[in-house]
Amino acid sequence: MDMTRYVNTFGRYLRTKYGEKVHKISVDASFTCPNRDGTKGIGGCTFCNNDSFSPLTTKAGSISKQIEEAKERVTERTGARKFIAYFQSYSNTYGEVDDLRRYYDEALSDPDVIVLAVGTRPDCVPDPVLELLAGYQQNGYEVWLELGLQSSFDDSLIAINRGHGFAEYEDAIDRARTFGLKLCTHLIMGLPGEKPTDTLITFDRVVALGVDAVKIHPLHFVKGIQLARQWKSGAVSELTLEQYTEVLSEILTRAPASLLFHRLTGSGDHQYLMGPEWVKHKWDVLGHLYRKLEAKAAAA
Template sequence: MNLTQYVNTFGGLMRARHGCKVHKVSINAAFTCPNRDSTKGIGGCTFCNNASFNPNTRRIPGVEEQVRAGQAVVGRQMNARRFIAYFQAYTNTYGDVGTLAALYDSALSVPGVIGLSVGTRPDCVPDAVLDLLASYRDRGYEVWLELGLQSASDAVLRRVNRGHDVACYRDAMKRARRRGLQVCTHLIVGLPGEAPEASLGAAQLAIEQGTDGLKLHPLHVVKGTRMAREWKQGQVPVLSQSEYVDIVCSIIRAAPEDLSFHRLTGTASRELLLAPDWCAHKWSVLNLIGDRLAGQAAGESAIVGNSSRRIEVSPIICRG
C-alpha cells in the first residue's frame, strides 16, 4: 500500500517542487513558551511534555550542530541531500527578531538546507516575525509557518489551557496570508470535551482560513503532564485506533487537492507514552489509513462501474 497514492503528502509536495526528497531535521533551539513562563499562562497546555516531541536534540548544543547531526543521521538512513530546518520544540518565534534571525540564519548556513519550518503558537507571531519569515521566502527559501490550533472550540482550548482562542488563530492566519506565507495548521484529534468529528470542523475552519497544510495527530497522554493526572483519574477518555482512522480519512477526503498533509499520526517514546497503546505503532496506523482510503476509492469505482450513467468521480488525488 502506498499512502501517497491517496494523500497529498508533504514529502510528495517537496519532491514535486524540488525534484528530490527533502527531509526535515528537528531543532531544539532552547526556546521556552509564553504559556509556561506566565506571559500567557502558567503550566502550559495540559497535554504538553516537549520531551515527547523531540527528545534527541536536547543534549546537542547549537542550531548549526543540531542540523549537521540530523543531516548525518537522516542522510545516512534515507540518502537525503536536501533538508528543511524544523524549529520544533516549544515556541520558535518567542524572541526578539534579531535573535530569531540569528538562529534561523545559523540553520540556513548549513549546506543542503533549503528552508525553514517554524512551529509556534498563533498568539506569538507579531508582524515583525511574519515579515522576517517572508524575507527568507523572498530570498528563495522554502518557508513554512506551523501554527498550533489544535481545536476549533474555545471551550476545549480553555479546558486544555492553551492560552489562546480561535479568533487569535484567525488573526494570525490573516496576517500570514497577507504576506503569502505558507502555513501548516496543527490539530489534535480527540481532545477532552470534544467528539473526534469536531476535528473535521477544525480542519474545515483551517482550510477556510487558507491553510496550505495540516498536521494531524491523536491525543496521546504522556507522563509528566497535567493530562496524565487527569487520565489516571478517569477524566480523559482516549480514542480507539478505529475512531482515529475514521476521522483522519474524513479529513483527507474533505480536503482540497492542493492541501498537503505534513503528518497523519503521532506518538511519543515508549518511556513517556501512557495511552492509547496503539499510538506507539505509527506504521500500523498509517497502513490502516491507507487501506481505508484504498477501500473507499475502490468502493466508489465499483459504484460508478455499475451505474448506467457515466459519472465523473473525484478520486482522492495524489499530488506527489
Template sequence: MPLNDHITTFGQEMLSRYGERIHKLSIHAGFTCPNRDGSKGVGGCTFCNNSSFSPNARSHAPISDQIASGRSVLAKRTGAKKFIAYFQAYTNTYDNPEHLRQLYDEALAIPDVIGLSIGTRPDCVPDPVLEILAQYRERGFEVWLELGLQSSHDQTLERVNRGHTFAEYCQAVARVHRYQLQLCTHLIVGLPGEGVEENITSLERVLEQGVEGLKLHPLHVVKGTQLANSWRQEEYQPWSLKGYISTVADMVERTPPEVIYHRLTGTASNDILLAPQWCQWKWRVLNGIEQELKQRGSIQGIKT
C-alpha cells in the first residue's frame, strides 16, 4: 500500500482537486524575519539557518527566474505542469501590504502558477495581509497560509527562542479562519526537552484550534546555529529514525482524515547538516512511516 493509502497527502489531495499533479515551487523573495532583525529578537530560533530551506530558495533572483528554473527541474523529475508558488524563506508576510501584493502578483502572473503558499510566523499575520490573500482565494487561486508554530508548549518556544507564544498562535488562527484561508501548521518533532507526549499534545492543541493542513519535520542540527553548539556540547541529543517514525505514526493516527499532510519529514543539504544523519534520506523516512502504519494495520484518523 503506498503512503497515500494510509495518509491524506497534499499531492494526492491536489490531484483530486485539479485532476493533475500540482507541485510547490520554493521562492526566496528577499524577506527577513522579526526574530532576526531585532523587532522581536536577534539571532533567530536556535535551530534556524535559512540555508537549510530548499536549494531553490537560497538564491534571491527575480521571482519569475526562480519559478522558471524550479519548474523545469520539477517538470523533468515529476512531469508536473502546474505549480503553487511557495514563499518559503524567512517571514513572507513581513513587509508593507502593497509590496507584498506586488510580489504575490508577480508569482501569480506566471502561466501555470495556480496559487500561493505563504510561510510565516503566528505574530506576523496582520489583517491587511490576510485581506490580500483572501482576495486571491476569491479569484479562484489555491491559497495556503503556512504558520510555523513548531510546539504548543510555551516553555519549549522560549527555550528555542521562537519569540512568540501558543496564545499568539491561537489568536492568529482565529483571524486566518475569519478570512476563510486554508491554514497549514508546522510542527517540529524532537525539540529539546520534548518527548512523544509533548508532540502529541501539540498536535491535539493544533487540531482543537482548527487546521486544514499540517507539516511535520524532524529537528535538524545544522551548522551556524545555537542548536549546533548545544549538540557539540552534548546538551542536545537528536532523535533516532525509529523514534521519529513511531511518533509520526502516532500523530497521524490521531489526525482526522480531512486534514492534509503537506509534509511528513524534511531534509537539509549535506553541506550544512550535522545531525541526525538519517534526515538526509527523505524516502527512507517516508517508507519507514508507511511500513510502520502498515504493520500496525493503521491509517490516518484511526484514533480520532
C-alpha cells in the first residue's frame, strides 16, 4: 500500500526536502487555554483530553530534557536523527511573548531539531506572536503554525465549547499569511449535529483561504471528556468506518496537488479510548481508505 500515490503526505514532503526521515516529537510547556482558565470559559473543549493525545510526552523536566528523552526513544524505534519540536498540548501561543521565545529557543537549541511546530487556537495568535514565529523562519528554521479549527460551522463550535467562531479563524489565517508562515489546520469529522459530509464544506472553506496543510481525524471518545458522557447516554452518534473513509476519500480526491496532509486518522492513546472501536486500528483504516482511492482512480 503506497498512500503517496494518492496523497501528498507530510512524511514524503519532509523526506524529499531534507533527504532523510524527520520525526515529530511532542513537547509540553504547561500551557493552558482561554476556555479553560476562565478567560472565555472553563472545562475546555468537550472532546479534549490532552493526556490521550500525547501520552509519551515527558511532562516532568525542562523542554531540553523532554526532547533529549524523546529523541532516544524515537531513534531506537525508527532510526530518525532529525526532529520536529511539536508544542502540542493546549494553546502553545497563549502567553507572554518573552516566555514563548524562551520556550521555543530552548527547543531549537538542540542541533537535531530542525523544524518548529506550534499547535494553538485561532484566537491566541496576536501579531507579536506571529512576528516571533516568522523570525525563526527567517533564521532558517522551518516553522508550522497549526490552528485547531475542527469545524467551520459556528453552531458546531458552540456545541463543543470551542470559545471562538470561524471569523476568528479567518482573521488568524489572513494575518499569519502576511508573515509568510506555513499553516496547518486541524479538522474533526463527526462532531455533534454535523453530517460527515459537512466536513467537505469545512475543508473547501479552509482550502479557499490558502492553507498549506490539514490534519483530519474522526471524532472519538476518550475517558474524562464531556462528549464521552454524551456518547454513553446515546446523545451523540458514532461515526462509522465507512462514513469516515468515504468522505475522506472525496476530500483527498478534490484536494489541490500542493496541499499537504499531516494526518489522515487518529485515535489518541488506546488506554483512554472508549469508542469507536475501529479507530484503534490505524492500518485497517488506511487500508480501507486506500481501496476507496483505488476504486475512484479506476472509475475516473
